[in-house]
Amino acid sequence: MERWLIYLKSLDKIFCFCWKLFKNDGIRTQLAHDGVNDWKNVGEKLKMHEASCDHINNMNKWIEMELRFEKSKIIDKSxxxxxxxxxxxxxxxxxxxxxxxxxxxxxxxxxxxxxxxxxxxxxxxxxxxxxxxxxxxxxxxxxxxxxxxxxxxxxxxGHKIQNELILMLTSEIKKIIIEKLKISKYFSVILDCTSDTSYKKQMSMILRCVDISTSLVKVEEFFLGFLLVDDTSSKGLFEELVDALNNLELDIDNIRGQDYDNDEIDNFEFLLGMIIWYEVLNNVNRVSKQLQAEDMHIDVAINHLKASFHFSKVIENLVLNRPWLMLKRLQVN
Structure with a gap:
């Protein structure tokens, strides 16, 4: 096929390429506008078209344009x-x-x-x-x-481009962090709940892992953002954590530790303190709710306060004189 012919398979027709480039709207020719698919007589039509003055002029324009492109001397160069x-x-x-x-x-x-x-x-x-x-x-x-x-x-x-660039940089940094976590495989989770300026509960999420992506192996902590939480119960926080890890494409089965408020569960004193505070705060919470009841009477409130004070003394006595009872409770739990 001649180089000036193009075949459009979707139309099953051939066209003259140089006429398509430099066609004169005042002159209509079948090869430039409608295309030819009269395959029986196509040879004769192509010979007649190729010998026409308009086709020769368009071919010369095409060749000249190719030469200008090669030498970068086209009119649009500047x-x-x-x-x-x-x-x-x-x-x-x-x-x-x-x-x-x-x-x-x-x-x-x-x-x-x-x-x-x-x-x-x-x-x-x-x-x-x-x-x-x-x-x-x-x-x-x-x-x-x-x-x-x-x-x-x-x-x-302006501030819009600043915010957009911050989000783009955040996205790229997060990709790098996730890649490091996947390479190290195992990680621990550090969670902490607090309220923002609009008093909405949010949970900060920090993941800790052994970074082996560089020659210097070290333990790293990565802050991955805040999660808005409506349910601050253990179940609600766990569900938020699961959703966050799924969005980050991290496997929850690879968690090897959970930390809260930067506490470290690594000694007896800490565990014993948790048991003591649980008993104290649980009693305070119960008495506080009773005192807030609409039908609470002053004499009943006084009795609750006395009972709470007595309970505190009992806990103090156990801690100072018989800590083994607290230890026994710890072993049971």
Missing amino acids: VQEQINRDREHWRQVFLRIIYVVKTLAKNNLAFRGDNEKIYQENNGIFLSMIQMIAEFDPVMQEHVRRIKSKEIHYHYL
Whole structure:
């Protein structure tokens, strides 16, 4: 098949490629517009078309365009060069913005101030660092110049791009952490519940593992974020943990330890203290609920308080004089 012919299998027709490129809308030809599938007479039609003046002119234009492309002398060359320069400029600008975001986030510094306008007072650490870089960096100098002269409307220094970059960096860092956890296989979980500024319960999740991804093997702890929890019971917290591990594609069967509020269960004193505090706090909680009852009478409340005080004395006596009874309770549990 001639190089100027193209066959479209979906239409089962052939077309003249150079006519498709340089066709004159005022002149209609079957090979350029409708295509040919008269396979019985196609040879004769191609000969007639190939010998036409319009086809020869279009072929010459095609050949000349190929030569210009090879020598980079097309009319759009300067435009393409400008596009490439702008693309590289924006790449370098974003590179510097990303490094500023990384630095502030790594050091847990606030990004924004009272406003988001460059070269104004109290505009925050992020814009202050951009201004500082522009003092000696040609790329950022040019970017700031375009902003001040209003040559560009989108400067990508606002809070939206900052938040977007933070989320992107967070996602990439989390991928690296998950990969380290999968390589080490076994890990422990550190959980802690607290309330945020809107008084919603949230649980921080930290995973600890032996990092063997580098030549220096060491124990590492990785903070993977906060989980909003509605049910703070043991069952509710466990279900939140299971969902979080499933989302991270980590196997819960590989957990080899659970820590809460940075406590360490590694000695007798700690275990004994847990038993003592359980008894004390459980009694306090029971009395507190009884005192809050709507039908509570003052004489009954006094009796509850006396009983609570007596219970505390009993616990104190057991701890000081007969700790083996507390140990026996520990063994039973």
